[in-house]
Amino acid sequence: MAKQYWLMKSEPNEFSIDDLEARPQQKEPWDGVRNYQARNMMRDQMKKGDRIFFYHSNCDVPGITGIAEVAGESYPDPTAFDPDDSHYDPKSDPDEPRWYLVDVKFVRKTKRTIPLAELKERPELAEMPLVRRGNRLSVMPVTPQQWKFILSME
């Protein structure tokens, strides 16, 4: 299958692109997602080697700060089974897991933060869920055209 492209949001005060770069093997399980649309994409569609825009939300300058890649196939999110974890979900049964995740691996930081404000100005990106009003999806697909265009804004 052709390589696919994605965008994943993270709050940098929780987990930033620098945190990802600093991780052992520069890899991190993308746990804690509790939204069905986002889960479905991670569980069913994201494949090893797919590229990801790493997006910082809820911060001074929200925008794309780096590139990562999907490190392997999806698997059940262990934090859903842990009563001590803030993302614990008693309704997720290990025999029938409700939540899934993928591991994400650092590729590089973008040359600069590409701010949401600039992404919004570009008609080429008007179809991205990211720039649409009220969208709260934390994992979303990016078309090859959008991917290429955003890279040209670096």
Add this chain to the structure above:
DNA sequence: GCCAACGTTGGC
């Protein structure tokens, strides 16, 4: 199955 209340996301 409807829908009001509530909680969360996330830009500003």
Add this chain to the structure above:
DNA sequence: GCCAACGTTGGC
């Protein structure tokens, strides 16, 4: 800190 937009929950 405000608040609009959503998703989820739970009473009926």
